[in-house]
Amino acid sequence: MSGTLTAGKGDVCHDVLVWLDPREPIAAQKARRSITWTQHLSMFAVCMIVTLSTGTASRAEPSQTPDEWTSATEQFLPTPTSLFDSPISTISHSDASVELQPAISGNETNTPASSANASTSPSSISLAMPAIPSSLSTDLRSDRFWLVNTRHLTCNTCRMNLNQPNFRIHRLDRCGRRLPSGLDDYLGSMDPTRPRIIYIHGNRRDAPTAISQGLFVYRQLVRHRPNDQPIDWVIWSWPSEADSLFLSDVREKAQRTNAQGLYLAWLLREHVVRSQPSGLIGFSFGGRVVSGGLHALAGGTLGRRTIGEPPITGANIDVGLLAPAVDSTWLSSNGYHRLATQNINRMVMLYNHRDIALKYFKFVAGNSKAKALGYVGPRCFAPRYDGTPLPIRARDCAQTVGNHHSEKRYYERTCYAGREMATLIDSVMRVD
Structure with missing residues (x-):
C-alpha cells in the first residue's frame, strides 16, 4: 500500500x-x-x-528478618517456641553453630568444575542455601526457661521420697506457657558453659502467680545482664498459696520450708555432680528455702531429716536474697542453717528495716527475741568451706521500698534489685 x-x-x-x-x-x-x-x-x-514483571522479579530484595525476631520489647531476642516442640529440641548454646554450603555465584556456572558437577547424579549435588539470619543464630543460643513444681509433693519430712522426688518439670516459653518435659530432660540439658539460676518465690503465691512473678524477676535481671551470656532460668513453684488466716498461714508455710529445702538440696546435688554452674535467688520464705537447701546439701538436718547422701561442700553457689524471712542467727556458726555458707561463693542481700511484715517475725518464730534477716540485715555469718569470710554485698532499701513487704518494689524502685541480682549471672561462672 x-x-x-x-x-x-x-x-x-x-x-x-x-x-x-x-x-x-x-x-x-x-x-x-x-x-x-x-x-x-x-x-x-x-x-x-x-x-516490568521480568524486571521486578530480577530486582526482588532478599527476604528480611521477621519482625518478631528483632522487635522484642525487653531489648533481647525472644526464644522461638519451635525450640520447645519436644524434649529433644533442647539446644545448648555450645552446639548452636550452623555451617551452610556457600552459594554458587552466576560467574561459576560456566567453569569446567561446574560442567563436571552437572554430569553427576542429582543426589550428589549440594544445593546452595541462603545465609541464616543473624537474629536466628542468636536465638539458637538464647535463654531457656524451666518450671520445677513441688506443689503436689508432701511437706511432711518423715514421708518424703528423697531417693528420686517426683518433681513435675515443664519447659516454659517467654509468655509462661508450659510445655511437656521431665526430670531426664532437665538433667540431660545441663551445660557447664552456661549458668542455671533457680528463682524461689515467697508466700501466698498460687501456681500461675509463681510463674508470672518468676518471669517478672527474670526480665528485671536481663535488662542489666553484664554480657550476652545465655542462661537457664528455673522457677521453683512450691505450695505457698493462701490457705487460712494470715498468722496461722505464715506459720504453716514456715514449716513447709524444711521439706522444700530438702527437695532443693536433692536437685542442687544433681547440679554439682554434673558440674552445672548454679545460682539461687529467693524472696521472703524463698530465701529460707535457699539457705535450708544449701545447709542440707552440706549434710545438715531439716525437720529431723537429711537427704541421705554424702555431704557436699565447696559447691560455690552464688546467692541473692531479698527480704529473707530467715532468723538472723540461723547462718551463724551455731545457727539452724549453719552449714549453708559451706556451699556459698558470694551473697547479695537486700533488706528493709521498715518492712511491716518482717517486723513481727517473732510471732512466726515463736521467740520474742527472734529477728528476721530481711529486717535487720546481715549480722554474723559462718565462714565458707575454706575458712574465709563470706563475701556479702548488702543494702538497706527502706527509703525506696517503705514499710511494704513487696518484691516488685525492690525491682521497680531505686533499690536496683535487678542490677544487683544480675551480677549473679556473671559471677556464677567464676569463683571468688
Missing part, C-alpha cells in the same frame, strides 16, 4: 506507522487508522507488562 506518513491533530504515534490512502474515503481511512492504532497500542501495553 502506498501513501504518505501523516499525523492527525492530537495524534501521538510513538513511532507506530499509520498510512493514509488518498483513493479511499476519508471516513474509512480514519476508521482503519483508529483500528490499527488500537491494535498497536494493545501490543505495546502487553510488552510493557511483560518487561
Whole structure:
C-alpha cells in the first residue's frame, strides 16, 4: 500500500506507522487508522507488562528478618517456641553453630568444575542455601526457661521420697506457657558453659502467680545482664498459696520450708555432680528455702531429716536474697542453717528495716527475741568451706521500698534489685 506518513491533530504515534490512502474515503481511512492504532497500542501495553514483571522479579530484595525476631520489647531476642516442640529440641548454646554450603555465584556456572558437577547424579549435588539470619543464630543460643513444681509433693519430712522426688518439670516459653518435659530432660540439658539460676518465690503465691512473678524477676535481671551470656532460668513453684488466716498461714508455710529445702538440696546435688554452674535467688520464705537447701546439701538436718547422701561442700553457689524471712542467727556458726555458707561463693542481700511484715517475725518464730534477716540485715555469718569470710554485698532499701513487704518494689524502685541480682549471672561462672 502506498501513501504518505501523516499525523492527525492530537495524534501521538510513538513511532507506530499509520498510512493514509488518498483513493479511499476519508471516513474509512480514519476508521482503519483508529483500528490499527488500537491494535498497536494493545501490543505495546502487553510488552510493557511483560518487561516490568521480568524486571521486578530480577530486582526482588532478599527476604528480611521477621519482625518478631528483632522487635522484642525487653531489648533481647525472644526464644522461638519451635525450640520447645519436644524434649529433644533442647539446644545448648555450645552446639548452636550452623555451617551452610556457600552459594554458587552466576560467574561459576560456566567453569569446567561446574560442567563436571552437572554430569553427576542429582543426589550428589549440594544445593546452595541462603545465609541464616543473624537474629536466628542468636536465638539458637538464647535463654531457656524451666518450671520445677513441688506443689503436689508432701511437706511432711518423715514421708518424703528423697531417693528420686517426683518433681513435675515443664519447659516454659517467654509468655509462661508450659510445655511437656521431665526430670531426664532437665538433667540431660545441663551445660557447664552456661549458668542455671533457680528463682524461689515467697508466700501466698498460687501456681500461675509463681510463674508470672518468676518471669517478672527474670526480665528485671536481663535488662542489666553484664554480657550476652545465655542462661537457664528455673522457677521453683512450691505450695505457698493462701490457705487460712494470715498468722496461722505464715506459720504453716514456715514449716513447709524444711521439706522444700530438702527437695532443693536433692536437685542442687544433681547440679554439682554434673558440674552445672548454679545460682539461687529467693524472696521472703524463698530465701529460707535457699539457705535450708544449701545447709542440707552440706549434710545438715531439716525437720529431723537429711537427704541421705554424702555431704557436699565447696559447691560455690552464688546467692541473692531479698527480704529473707530467715532468723538472723540461723547462718551463724551455731545457727539452724549453719552449714549453708559451706556451699556459698558470694551473697547479695537486700533488706528493709521498715518492712511491716518482717517486723513481727517473732510471732512466726515463736521467740520474742527472734529477728528476721530481711529486717535487720546481715549480722554474723559462718565462714565458707575454706575458712574465709563470706563475701556479702548488702543494702538497706527502706527509703525506696517503705514499710511494704513487696518484691516488685525492690525491682521497680531505686533499690536496683535487678542490677544487683544480675551480677549473679556473671559471677556464677567464676569463683571468688
